[in-house]
Amino acid sequence: MKFTFFFSLAFVVTSAALAQSTRVPWTTSRIQGSPEPPKPFVAEQVFTGVTFTNALDMVPVPALGQWVVAENGGKIWALPNDPQTKQATVALDLKALHPKVDHAYGIAFHPKFAANKQVFVTYTNGDKLDDGSRLSRFTVAQERPLVIDPASEEVLLTWRSGGHNGAAVAFGNDGLLYLSTGDSEVPAPPDPLNTGQDLTDLLSCVLRIDVDRKDAGKAYAVPKDNPFVSHANTPASRADTPASNADTPVRIQKPNGEGAAKANPDESVRITARPEIWCYGLRNPWKMSFDRPTGNLWCGDVGWEQWEQIFLLKRGENYGWSAMEGNNPILPERKRPTPISPPIVTHSHTEAASITGGFVYHGKRLPELEGAYIYGDYETGKIWALWHDGKQITRHDEIADTAAKIVSFAQGEDGEVLFIHYGTPATVHRLMRNPHTAITTTFPRRLSETGLFADVAMQTPAAGVQPFEIRAPMWADEAVGQRFIGIVGSGGAATKLSANKTKRRIDAKVTWPKDTVLAKTLRMRLHHEAATSERKIETQVLHYDGESWNAYSYRWNNDETDAELVGPNGDERTLDLTGKNFPGGKHRHTWRFHSRGECMRCHNSWNQFALGLQPPQLTDDSARTLTALGLIDADYTKKSAARLSDPHSENLSSEARARSWLHANCAHCHRENGGGSVALMLNAELAQDEMRALNEKPLRGDFGMSDARVILPGSPWKSVLLHRIATSGAGHMPAVGARDVDGHAIGFLAEWILSMATVPPPAQPNPLTSLASPDRALGFLILRDMLEAEDFAEAAELAALSPNAHIRGLFERFLPDDKRVETLGPLATAQKISARRGDAKRGAELFSPTGKAATCLACHFLNGSGRDFGPDLSQVGARLTKPQIIESLLAPSKIITQGFQPVVVTLNDGSVQTGFVVKRDEETVSLKIGTGQTLPLKKADVKTEQTMPMSLMPEGQLHSLTAQEAADLVEYLAERK
Numbered sequence: 001m002k003f004t005f006f007f008s009l010a011f012v013v014t015s016a017a018l019a020q021s022t023r024v025p026w027t028t029s030r031i032q033g034s035p036e037p038p039k040p041f042v043a044e045q046v047f048t049g050v051t052f053t054n055a056l057d058m059v060p061v062p063a064l065g066q067w068v069v070a071e072n073g074g075k076i077w078a079l080p081n082d083p084q085t086k087q088a089t090v091a092l093d094l095k096a097l098h099p100k101v102d103h104a105y106g107i108a109f110h111p112k113f114a115a116n117k118q119v120f121v122t123y124t125n126g127d128k129l130d131d132g133s134r135l136s137r138f139t140v141a142q143e144r145p146l147v148i149d150p151a152s153e154e155v156l157l158t159w160r161s162g163g164h165n166g167a168a169v170a171f172g173n174d175g176l177l178y179l180s181t182g183d184s185e186v187p188a189p190p191d192p193l194n195t196g197q198d199l200t201d202l203l204s205c206v207l208r209i210d211v212d213r214k215d216a217g218k219a220y221a222v223p224k225d226n227p228f229v230s231h232a233n234t235p236a237s238r239a240d241t242p243a244s245n246a247d248t249p250v251r252i253q254k255p256n257g258e259g260a261a262k263a264n265p266d267e268s269v270r271i272t273a274r275p276e277i278w279c280y281g282l283r284n285p286w287k288m289s290f291d292r293p294t295g296n297l298w299c300g301d302v303g304w305e306q307w308e309q310i311f312l313l314k315r316g317e318n319y320g321w322s323a324m325e326g327n328n329p330i331l332p333e334r335k336r337p338t339p340i341s342p343p344i345v346t347h348s349h350t351e352a353a354s355i356t357g358g359f360v361y362h363g364k365r366l367p368e369l370e371g372a373y374i375y376g377d378y379e380t381g382k383i384w385a386l387w388h389d390g391k392q393i394t395r396h397d398e399i400a401d402t403a404a405k406i407v408s409f410a411q412g413e414d415g416e417v418l419f420i421h422y423g424t425p426a427t428v429h430r431l432m433r434n435p436h437t438a439i440t441t442t443f444p445r446r447l448s449e450t451g452l453f454a455d456v457a458m459q460t461p462a463a464g465v466q467p468f469e470i471r472a473p474m475w476a477d478e479a480v481g482q483r484f485i486g487i488v489g490s491g492g493a494a495t496k497l498s499a500n501k502t503k504r505r506i507d508a509k510v511t512w513p514k515d516t517v518l519a520k521t522l523r524m525r526l527h528h529e530a531a532t533s534e535r536k537i538e539t540q541v542l543h544y545d546g547e548s549w550n551a552y553s554y555r556w557n558n559d560e561t562d563a564e565l566v567g568p569n570g571d572e573r574t575l576d577l578t579g580k581n582f583p584g585g586k587h588r589h590t591w592r593f594h595s596r597g598e599c600m601r602c603h604n605s606w607n608q609f610a611l612g613l614q615p616p617q618l619t620d621d622s623a624r625t626l627t628a629l630g631l632i633d634a635d636y637t638k639k640s641a642a643r644l645s646d647p648h649s650e651n652l653s654s655e656a657r658a659r660s661w662l663h664a665n666c667a668h669c670h671r672e673n674g675g676g677s678v679a680l681m682l683n684a685e686l687a688q689d690e691m692r693a694l695n696e697k698p699l700r701g702d703f704g705m706s707d708a709r710v711i712l713p714g715s716p717w718k719s720v721l722l723h724r725i726a727t728s729g730a731g732h733m734p735a736v737g738a739r740d741v742d743g744h745a746i747g748f749l750a751e752w753i754l755s756m757a758t759v760p761p762p763a764q765p766n767p768l769t770s771l772a773s774p775d776r777a778l779g780f781l782i783l784r785d786m787l788e789a790e791d792f793a794e795a796a797e798l799a800a801l802s803p804n805a806h807i808r809g810l811f812e813r814f815l816p817d818d819k820r821v822e823t824l825g826p827l828a829t830a831q832k833i834s835a836r837r838g839d840a841k842r843g844a845e846l847f848s849p850t851g852k853a854a855t856c857l858a859c860h861f862l863n864g865s866g867r868d869f870g871p872d873l874s875q876v877g878a879r880l881t882k883p884q885i886i887e888s889l890l891a892p893s894k895i896i897t898q899g900f901q902p903v904v905v906t907l908n909d910g911s912v913q914t915g916f917v918v919k920r921d922e923e924t925v926s927l928k929i930g931t932g933q934t935l936p937l938k939k940a941d942v943k944t945e946q947t948m949p950m951s952l953m954p955e956g957q958l959h960s961l962t963a964q965e966a967a968d969l970v971e972y973l974a975e976r977k
Contacts, residue, residue, distance in 0.1 A: 023629045026464025026486045028451035031517050031543050033436070034550065035443040035565060041366075041383070041431040042547055043402040046418065048427075049086035050079055055426035058410035058418065059107045063114060066146055067410075071426075074101040074123065078146035081412070092121070092138065092148035100126045105167035110211070111175050113140075119148060120156075120177065120211070122167035128184075132161025135169065135179055137211065137219075156211065156219045157276075159202040160184040164284035164302070168357070172208075173295040176223055178278065179207045180285035180299065183321065189701050190304050190330050191322030196281055197334050199228060199273035204321055206285065206299070206313055208278035227316030228273040273337075281319035281340065287357035287408055288313065291373070294390070298373050300357030301343070304330065308355035309343035310375060312388065314944075315906065317341040327893070327951075339914040341904055342952070344393065345386060350569060350595040353379035356406050361385075362415030366431065369399075374417050374431075376406035379604070380597050381548070383419075383431070400431060403548040405604075447539055447554045447563035452486060452519055457561050459521055459536075462486070466631060468622040470612050472644040472660040475742040477589065479524040479537060483612055486517045487631055495635040508639040510608050514546035518610055524591075528579025536560050537573070537591055542603060542610065549609040551599030570595035584816035590739060598736050602668040611668060616642040616684055642685035648744055654751035659684050661745050665734050680710060680721075693721060694756070703731065703806040705775040714757025716750040717779035725749065726781060729809020741813055750782045771799045774806040781810055824966060828958050830886045836967035843972025846965060853961075853969055859953070862976070869915075869928065870953065871897045877977040885970050892953035902952045903927065905937060906944045913937065914952070 054072040060081065061068060069077045069088075074095035079088040095101045103124045110118040117140040126132045135157045141149040157179070164182025172178055183204045185192045195203040213221035222229060288299035297313040307326035311319055319341055320326075323334045326346040347355065358375035372385035372395075383400040386393060407422035421427045448456040452465055461467060465486040473481055491513040498507050520540045527533040539554040554563035555571065571593040578586045603609045611617070615637045618626070626632045645652050647661035662670075667683040681691050688694060693710040698720040702708035705718055712718040724733040726746050771777045777799055784792055799811040800819075812820055824832060846853040847862060857866035862873045880888065887894060905913045905927060918934055919926035925945070926936045958966045 041400040044432040046083040050088040052426040106169040131158035182284035196321035205280040207276040283321040291360035300355040308347040310345040351597040352377040358409035359411040470617040472664040479522040516544040518542040658752035716753040727809035838967035838971025843968035892951040
């Protein structure tokens with residue numbers, strides 16, 4: 001099979017520059033500090049004398065002056081509560097007890113531990129087993145050092161094991177045990193077991209049980225005041241596991257509309273629910289904790305595609321998964337047994353990607369944090385502090401930006417908070433005041449102010465700044481890069497090598513001098529066939545401040561004389577491109593300047609941050625030059641024996657090209673411990689059979705392909721990896737980086753997969769006769785270069801209009817721009833909307849029963865139509881200006897209209913109502929609920945009333961609209977006066 005490609009020309013650094021062998025000091029650097037005010041705290045490692053492997057939890061042993069640390073592999077270690085200790089002993093080895101143990105998650109000591117010596121542990125004993133996740137009770141056989149008796153295990157409760165197990169465990173102030181469970185499945189599609197809104201199983205919940213009593217036939221008792229305990233005496237209908245309770249009927253109000261409950265109790269229905277459930281609707285509740293003075297239960301819930309959440313968990317509440325992700329609808333058609341309660345905080349994936357719940361600080365070291373809930377993010381290493389008065393947030397700050405993979409927090413008996421960096425080794429840290437907060441620096445706002453270049457427009461490096469070349473550049477929408485390294489002073493990379501006999505490899509730790517800078521300037525041809533049309537678009541800078549690496553982007557002006565610093569949330573630029581390779585000869589391209597958080601998702605600790613400078617990437621000439629200059633030491637290039645190749649060189653084998661492309665574009669996440677959501681490893685130093693890709697079933701959806709695999713040898717059209725690379729629609733990979741599909745790569749990736757066939761591959765049906773399935777459509781795309789151009793163009797246009805979104809995603813890029821539908825998506829901004837002139841007549845059509853904005857009428861009145869729940873929109877233009885309307889649509893919780901602050905009311909019978917208070921007197925609180933009805937509630941029946949800081953209007957209302965449609969909608973609303 002023959003494939004033809006067009007190639008982008010790499011910017012060539014002169015051999016004279018690389019041949020330099022005498023180090024010149026770099027004295028002009030002005031890249032110091034940060035463009036934002038320094039964070040008040042930094043990370044400080046403690047317990048440096050002991051090492052752990054992939055630790056997941058750390059808990060103090062009550063009154064014994066010790067800690068226990070649970071490792072993912074099943075060992076639980078005990079160590080003295082002394083940061084200088086060099087002693088750690090195994091308290092319990094779960095894997096020795098159960099050879100199939102694959103995760104140890106949480107530990108909790110009984111409130112009466114001094115008397116009963118009981119400790120509770122959560123772990124998994126195999127994947128995708130109905131009883132694979134376990135909560136077990138053990139007793140302590142020896143106090144100092146702590147030894148847990150393995151023979152004392154009593155399995156109390158089990159639930160299904162899977163990708164999202166939750167498994168946080170803690171005792172409340174009431175002496176009862178609380179346990180979190182996830183949805184027990186893969187990240188995508190969302191909630192494939194449809195369990196998030198299902199009360200008949202134990203998944204996606206927080207459970208509450210009494211471990212000091214036992215109900216008949218069970219190893220625990222269900223507290224009588226749990227919210228879903230029914231008073232009806234009905235027989236058990238089923239039991240999930242030997243240690244499970246049977247379903248118990250309860251009376252819960254029928255959901256209506258957007259999940260609000262009907263006010264008429266005669267319309268309630270009897271459903272079954274597990275009585276252990278305390279609250280539900282959680283995706284993967286990752287670490288929860290009680291604030292002892294208040295009894296509040298805090299939890300971090302790992303989000304899906306867009307949002308991470310922090311919840312203050314309450315009795316009987318529904319937190320939305322998978323109908324919602326935070327405040328954003330995901331599967332709104334899913335029935336909700338009770339109304340949904342919003343999160344206290346949401347973080348978009350521009351700043352967080354895998355949230356880790358923490359603790360409320362009550363220590364003495366940092367009194368300024370007293371009463372703050374401290375939590376962080378696994379992917380970005382950021383840490384936040386949140387103050388909450390029981391009703392609303394009073395303060396919320398990002399307080400540290402660390403290089404750690406924050407997998408767990410811990411709180412000592414003294415109220416001090418620690419956190420764990422996940423890895424080999426895993427390390428323990430605490431916050432300390434940033435010694436540099438008083439130091440003010442003028443961070444360069446222009447590229448010309450950085451000191452990187454003697455001539456910024458010509459990209460002539462300053463004395464001491466060294467160009468270097470790499471073998472396999474990351475795909476960047478046809479842009480090419482020129483790379484530089486600058487190190488202040490005479491130092492360089494200090495490499496420490498160590499043999500890893502277990503994994504038969506060399507491990508390396510590299511230490512860089514403070515204020516090391518790596519830079520890359522990206523250029524793109526505006527006319528594909530004309531080299532003279534090349535323009536500088538962006539210069540990316542990676543700076544090591546002595547504590548952590550930080551990423552910045554500079555946006556070049558139209559004259560290419562200088563570049564301006566881009567803000568922390570990133571930005572976009574529209575480029576008008578021309579060339580014969582574009583449908584219709586032209587293409588309006590959106591260039592994304594990524595947020596600083598997005599950059600650090602790839603430049604992470606598993607890659608040691610400096611991606612382009614890794615040994616597999618450096619060309620031989622560059623490696624020799626950088627070593628001779630002392631910028632890297634002799635051991636640096638020994639970290640890896642692998643060497644990449646230029647993926648677009650036709651002189652190489654398809655395997656070499658494919659593996660190099662996957663390494664450059666995917667391996668920053670898809671490697672061991674790399675933060676990818678599937679166990680896929682694509683770094684080039686691995687053998688093919690170590691990639692966990694060949695013949696592996698996809699864990700994040702199969703795009704509707706029959707018999708799909710991540711890579712199916714001999715069948716590229718059934719290989720999900722190739723589909724993700726080829727689609728511009730949902731599920732496109734890489735998730736962060738280029739917007740456009742690398743059409744060059746599809747051919748040699750397909751050739752590589754075909755070359756793996758050990759038997760003749762299954763016949764691929766003639767794609768010209770049918771594009772009805774995604775695998776046939778992918779096969780048609782692979783055969784592009786074997787087809788007549790007219791045949792391909794005709795079929796591609798039809799495929800791009802297919803009702804199947806997976807087929808459309810493969811072919812939409814072959815349509816001219818004027819036939820593509822570009823929606824605002826999650827990057828919707830006020831600027832994109834206000835830049836368009838709206839048409840009120842078209843906006844009115846959006847509000848028709850079949851219009852894209854018809855869902856607004858589910859909560860709002862507009863000229864006599866709709867529902868009387870949210871503010872009446874009939875005269876919204878008299879209340880709000882156009883910018884205010886746009887802001888209310890993009891960020892509905894920023895300013896909540898007076899009288900529409902949502903209130904969550906919990907009644908004495910355990911039911912929950914959410915709405916707006918419309919009347920209040922001595923005896924009654926009247927609540928307007930989602931049906932539009934007003935529900936009078938007797939104050940004597942109200943147990944709690946909580947005002948929520950988030951609007952009931954969900955985020956993302958404009959994501960499915962184009963910028964023009966949004967402008968039309970705003971124009972129509974602005975005229976409602």
